[in-house]
Amino acid sequence: xxxxxxxxxxxxxxxxxxxxxxxxxxxxxxxxxxxxxxxxxxxxxxxxxxxxxxxxxxxxxxxxxxxxxxxxxxxxxxxxxxxxxxxxxxxxxxxxxxxxxxxxxxxxxxxxxxxxxxxxxxxxxxxxxxxxxxxxxxxxxxxxxxxxxxxxxxxxxxxxxxxxxxxxxxxxxxxxxxxxxxxxxxxxxxxxxxxxxxxxxxxxxxxxxxxxxxxxxxxxxxxxxxxxxxxxxxxxxxxxxxxxxxxxxxxx
Amino acid sequence: xxxxxxxxxxxxxxxxxxxxxxxxxxxxxxxxxxxxxxxxxxxxxxxxxxxxxxxxxxxxxxxxxxxxxxxxxxxxxxxxxxxxxxxxxxxxxxxxxxxxxxxxxxxxxxxxxxxxxxxxxxxxxxxxxxxxxxxxxxxxxxxxxxxxxxxxxxxxxxxxxxxxxxxxxxxxxxxxxxxxxxxxxxxxxxxxxxxxxxxxxxxxxxxxxxxxxxxxxxxxxxxxxxxxxxxxxxxxxxxxxxxxxxxxxxxxxxxxxxxxxxxxxxxxxxxxxxxxxxxxxxxxxxxxxxxxxxxxxxxxxxxxxxxxxxxxxxxxxxxxxxxxxxxxxxxxxxxxxxxxxxxxxxxxxxxxxxxxxxxxxxxxxxxxxxxxxxxxxxxxxxxxxxxxxxxxxxxxxxxxxxxxxxxxxxxx
Numbered sequence: 001x002x003x004x005x006x007x008x009x010x011x012x013x014x015x016x017x018x019x020x021x022x023x024x025x026x027x028x029x030x031x032x033x034x035x036x037x038x039x040x041x042x043x044x045x046x047x048x049x050x051x052x053x054x055x056x057x058x059x060x061x062x063x064x065x066x067x068x069x070x071x072x073x074x075x076x077x078x079x080x081x082x083x084x085x086x087x088x089x090x091x092x093x094x095x096x097x098x099x100x101x102x103x104x105x106x107x108x109x110x111x112x113x114x115x116x117x118x119x120x121x122x123x124x125x126x127x128x129x130x131x132x133x134x135x136x137x138x139x140x141x142x143x144x145x146x147x148x149x150x151x152x153x154x155x156x157x158x159x160x161x162x163x164x165x166x167x168x169x170x171x172x173x174x175x176x177x178x179x180x181x182x183x184x185x186x187x188x189x190x191x192x193x194x195x196x197x198x199x200x201x202x203x204x205x206x207x208x209x210x211x212x213x214x215x216x217x218x219x220x221x222x223x224x225x226x227x228x229x230x231x232x233x234x235x236x237x238x239x240x241x242x243x244x245x246x247x248x249x250x251x252x
Numbered sequence: 253x254x255x256x257x258x259x260x261x262x263x264x265x266x267x268x269x270x271x272x273x274x275x276x277x278x279x280x281x282x283x284x285x286x287x288x289x290x291x292x293x294x295x296x297x298x299x300x301x302x303x304x305x306x307x308x309x310x311x312x313x314x315x316x317x318x319x320x321x322x323x324x325x326x327x328x329x330x331x332x333x334x335x336x337x338x339x340x341x342x343x344x345x346x347x348x349x350x351x352x353x354x355x356x357x358x359x360x361x362x363x364x365x366x367x368x369x370x371x372x373x374x375x376x377x378x379x380x381x382x383x384x385x386x387x388x389x390x391x392x393x394x395x396x397x398x399x400x401x402x403x404x405x406x407x408x409x410x411x412x413x414x415x416x417x418x419x420x421x422x423x424x425x426x427x428x429x430x431x432x433x434x435x436x437x438x439x440x441x442x443x444x445x446x447x448x449x450x451x452x453x454x455x456x457x458x459x460x461x462x463x464x465x466x467x468x469x470x471x472x473x474x475x476x477x478x479x480x481x482x483x484x485x486x487x488x489x490x491x492x493x494x495x496x497x498x499x500x501x502x503x504x505x506x507x508x509x510x511x512x513x514x515x516x517x518x519x520x521x522x523x524x525x526x527x528x529x530x531x532x533x534x535x536x537x538x539x540x541x542x543x544x545x546x547x548x549x550x551x552x553x554x555x556x557x558x559x560x561x562x563x564x565x566x567x568x569x570x571x572x573x574x575x576x577x578x579x580x581x582x583x584x585x586x587x588x589x590x591x592x593x594x595x596x597x598x599x600x601x602x603x604x605x606x607x608x609x610x611x612x613x614x615x616x617x618x619x620x621x622x623x624x625x626x627x628x629x630x631x632x633x634x635x636x637x638x639x640x641x642x643x644x645x646x647x648x649x650x651x652x653x654x655x656x657x658x659x660x661x662x663x664x
Contacts, residue, residue: 010572010573011568011572013572014306014307014568014571014572015306015568017305017306017307017308018302018305018306020308021308022304022305022308022309022310023308023309024308024309024310026310026313
């Protein structure tokens with residue numbers, strides 16, 4: 001026999017929801033925080049001295065399941081080389097009408113030249129705009145992605161990029177967790193390693209802010225992070241600390 | 253003589269009907285109509301906004317401050333849409349039905365007392381469009397009529413979902429009209445008058461005189477449930493159940509006719525909230541501070557506040573309660589609401605005569621309800637009886653043709 005007073009549970013729940021913030025975001029006006037490994041529009045990175053990272057090896061083009069990348073390599077000019085080493089990407093084109101943002105190119109790249117930013121809101125209006133060339137893809141002298149008129153860049157979307165590159169760099173081996181295995185980027189320096197299963201990750205440096213932090217009011221009570229629980233959270237934290245027995249005594 | 257009958261209700265007609273009286277009466281109609289239309293647009297906005305709050309959404313926020321003009325925008329949009337009439341439709345009835353849905357909603361509001369009395373240019377009149385001696389019977393008549401809009405719309409569409417919807421509407425109407433009528437009779441018994449003005453004035457002396465308290469809470473709850481069913485609002489919206497009947501009776505409607513149905517539905521919601529306030533919550537009764545010249549405003553504010561509360565309650569029902577299954581709807585109407593409202597009506601009638609009668613009828617109701625419960629029980633468990641051809645509910649065996657299939661491998 002069900003508890004007849006449960007009948008009013010639905011009324012209580014819906015009424016309490018009036019005061020809670022809405023889950024819907026006013027999208028074009030404001031964007032939700034993006035996931036740290038978001039697959040967005042590509043950028044071609046440069047070393048901290050300004051040299052391009054791409055060596056024109058065409059591995060990205062080879063691995064691309066959508067056949068959207070076209071690369072031609074060329075020997076570096078002796079007097080002013082574009083990239084360190086023998087060859088550089090002479091032509092680099094991505095057709096965004098075909099790209100599926102799988103990031104296999106990012107995994108394949110041996111020099112971390114191609115990574116993805118977090119910006120996916122780019123609505124070009126003709127086919128030629130859909131083909132991004134080196135002029136659009138290579139980062140500028142500050143290390144920032146070039147911003148095209150039809151792209152909707154917001155603050156933070158060009159920061160903390162390359163999450164998928166950093167996530168896949170240790171080849172899934174947990175022993176490499178927290179160890180950087182990539183070169184520095186122009187304007188950014190060496191990007192911090194993303195944490196894995198262990199708790200010693202630096203969320204601020206890697207941009208791994210959890211989405212659920214933004215929606216605490218819609219979580220079950222036990223899932224709410226401690227620092228969002230107010231006084232109850234402080235008490236729980238204190239109970240777990242060294243003076244916990246004192247706190248428990250006071251509460252009792 | 254006729255003006256004496258009229259004067260029994262509204263003091264406006266005490267000195268007969270002349271031009272000024274006619275103008276005031278016409279103005280009352282106009283103001284009521286305009287205010288109701290304005291309230292409907294607000295109500296649609298209110299419902300959408302509150303339910304989106306309850307579902308953690310934002311709701312309309314594009315047109316005007318807080319999306320207040322959204323209804324207007326929707327109205328304009330619908331007005332300019334193509335008006336389709338299905339080939340199978342009965343054209344005349346199809347065009348007529350939206351108005352049949354709308355007009356009862358408008359008329360019902362005319363008997364609702366919005367405030368006390370006002371004196372303008374030596375003419376004292378009630379703040380209600382009309383106070384006919386039949387009063388609250390008009391409510392029952394109009395709620396009976398309003399279902400014609402739904403039935404005829406469904407029938408004339410020449411399509412099966414609307415037809416199912418209209419059949420459901422008529423069945424639902426019959427089931428809940430009885431309980432509705434009997435709770436209204438309870439109120440009328442306590443008041444001794446059918447006039448809505450008298451019903452309100454009899455409750456004017458404080459909260460303890462409100463019919464809500466005076467009659468016990470039960471008639472109010474019964475009225476609330478059955479009026480929600482009459483309105484076809486959730487959780488009784490089997491008539492326009494989107495998940496079952498596409499849109500129900502208005503599936504085939506488009507353009508301004510479609511808008512008229514929604515206008516009628518929301519107007520009914522407001523009107524029924526107002527009627528509920530009139531019958532059980534003292535209408536405009538409430539604390540009036542002693543401020544000269546604007547004292548007549550406070551009853552109106554009380555009335556509006558109480559009505560808004562019920563408008564909110566309807567939205568709340570919609571957010572909190574899932575739709576009834578059709579058989580559950582019928583069960584609730586026939587097996588619970590009607591016997592209960594009947595018993596309570598007898599109880600109230602008995603106690604009005606004398607306590608002895610009251611207790612006698614209470615005992616009678618208890619005995620009757622025992623028999624009724626037993627009867628329902630037998631009806632429910634009939635298929636479990638020893639000489640029944642139907643299988644037992646608990647250990648229902650497989651149907652014979654499947655049993656044969658499993659045992660013989662012969663699908664005879």
